[in-house]
Amino acid sequence: MHSKKPFYILVALLFISGIAASVFRGIEHNVPFLPGKQVQSWAVDAKVSFQGIGEPAEVSFSLPNDPAFEVLVENASSPGYGLTISQDNQDQERRALWSVRSATGLQNLYYKVTLIPTGTTQVIAEQEPTAPxxxxWPATEKDAAEQVISKVWAKSATNLTFAQQLNKALNAAERTQNVELLLSSNTPTKLFLHMLHSKGVPAQEVSGLYLEDQRRRQQLSSFVEVYNDGEWILFDPSNGTQGRKDNLLLWDRSGKSTLDVTGGVNSQVNFSMLQDTRSALATSLDVMKNQGALDFSLYQLPLEEQSLFKGILLIPIGVLMVVFLRVIVGLKTSGTFMPVLIALAFIQTTLLTGLIGFILIVACGLMIRSYLSQLNLLLISRISAVIIVVIGIIGIFTLLSYKFGLSEGLTITFFPMIILAWTIERMSILWEEEGPKEVLLQGGGSLFVATLAYLAMSATWVQHWVFNFLGIHLVILAIVLLMGQYTGYRLLELRRFKPLAGDK
Known part of the structure; x- marks a missing residue:
């Protein structure tokens, strides 16, 4: 007797691989596990304006590069300008560079970007920053700054606690005279940054944009990031808060100027934003496309082939239903997997129309097949004749449905004609050998299995899973293999033992 251990190992590997692949796709690529899920997106427009002075002009503008937001689509509108988008991997900086030979008068350049939240609010440092x-300090501020720094430093233990205590001191309800003196000639952000650098604490100034729906002509706000244990912690010295809000977009983290204009004066940038809702699945596909992760995905196929595969990948679900109902439950069907093909036709025709059409076609086919049996034809000729008859029956029903205005009847053309012909042939032989009772039993069983398979295959979440999580098919294969090892009683066979139970 062969050991079944390799078999169970194979089944376990298939099951675990399928589950792992599906979970990985859902978590790593943010593919929603349930259909219809929506995500919030932000459309942000940046308008750069300046006065040209009739000379060649270059405009360098920082672009968003925030791990908390994923860039889906970005484009720029700049008629007459050349545009280059560059990225500095070392500084994690992206910039747009517009250029033109001559710029005179008011110039307007536009940059548009669509963003989605990633849920990652932490900013991890790529490498440990150098000491600042x-x-x-100016002579007039040196003594005051040193006294404030010394006092706060004594109350701290680490760079982070020093930054926290310093931020608290700059925003105290009753600030000291030294702090008031320093704030009179410095912005809170610059003062906070200079004090941190005076103690060798790595920190940098960043620019952020608060995302608020339907807001226009918004400006960037200044913040300070403080390095601590491989992470950049955000502080807002203007109000004494630490951490970032969910609607804060870090636009520029390079520490350089956000906008540089050469060949123009009076430059400025204003932001407008709009919140929108979009499909989570479409969003994840856009993200994967931007990351080049669709190379081996069904979504890279043309739409016609995608539609074909959406139908083909439903077949394993129907197969699973057939195996369960035949092997475990013990239902009889006319043909092994004929109910699966009928269920596929039901998806196109709807259930009620499909059932009525199937019964009418098979009933008419059986009557004509009974006449053909009297002609003593060869099997091939008889089957061929049945196929032609089935086509004729479908054509007649379709024309009658059209004449009577029954649009649902037009969908019966989706029935697999060859399978219907073989079904009629098998039922006719079964009628002759076993009688009408067995025909009704197997025919009814086929329709019942086809109906259950249709209900499973037409479920929206099932269609979503089998197409977007291909690992599910490995799980189905593992379950089918396990059921293939079942040799016990079918559930419908247990009723034979009812008399043994006695009356209780």
Whole structure:
């Protein structure tokens, strides 16, 4: 006797691989596990304006590069300008560079981007930053700054607690005279940054944009990031808060100027934004496309082939239903997998129309087949004749449906004609050998299995899973293999033992 251990190992590997592949796709690529899920997106427009002075002009503008938001689509509108988008991997900086030979008068350049939240609010440092240069205080501020820094430093234990205590001191309800003096000639952001650098704490100024629906002419706000244990912690010295809000987009983290204009004066940038809702599945596909992760996905196929595969990938679900109902339950069907093909036709015709059409076609076919049996034809000729008859029956029913205005009847052309012909042939032989009772039993069983398979295959979440999570098919294969090892009683066979139970 062969050991079944390799078989069970294979089944376990298929099951685990299928589940792991599906979970990985859902988590890594953000493919929703349920259909119809929606995500929030933000459309942000940046308008760059400046006065041209009749000379060649170059406009360098920082682009968003925030791990908390994924860039889906970005484009720029700049008639007459050349445009180059560059990325500095070392500084994690993206910039747009517009250029033109001559710019005179008011110039308007537009940059548009669509963003979705990623749920990742932490900003992890790519590498440990270098120690900042010691800030040289003006003579009029040196003593005051040193006293404030010394006092706060004594109350801290780490770079992070020093930043927290310093931020608290700059925003205290009753600030000291030294702090008031320093704030009179410095912005809170610059003062906070200079004090951190004076103690060698790695910190950098960043620009952020608060995303609020239907807001126009918004400006960037200044923040400070403080390095601590491989992570950049955000502080807002203007109000004394730490951390970032969900609607804050870090637009520029390079520490450089957001907008540089050469060949123009009076430059400025204003932002407008709009919140929208879009499909989570479409969003994940756009993200994977941007990342080049669709190379081996069914979504890279033309739409016609995608539609074909959406139908083909439903077949394993129908097969699973057939195996369960035949092997475990013990239902009889006319043909092994004929109910699966009928269920596929039901998806196109709807259930009620499909049942009525199937019964009418098979009933008419059986009557004509009974006449053909009297002619003593060869099997091939008889089957061929039945196929032609089935086509004729479908054609007649379709024309009658059209004449009577029954549009649902037009869909019966989706029935597999060859399968119907073989079904009629098998039922006719069964009628002759076993009688009408067995025909009704197997025919009714086929329709019942086809109906259950249709209900499973037409479920929206099933169609979503089998197409977007291909690992599910490995799980189905593992279950089918396991049921293939079942040799016990079918559920419908257990009723034979009812008399043994006695009356209770």
């Amino acid at each position: 240069k010691d800030f040289i």
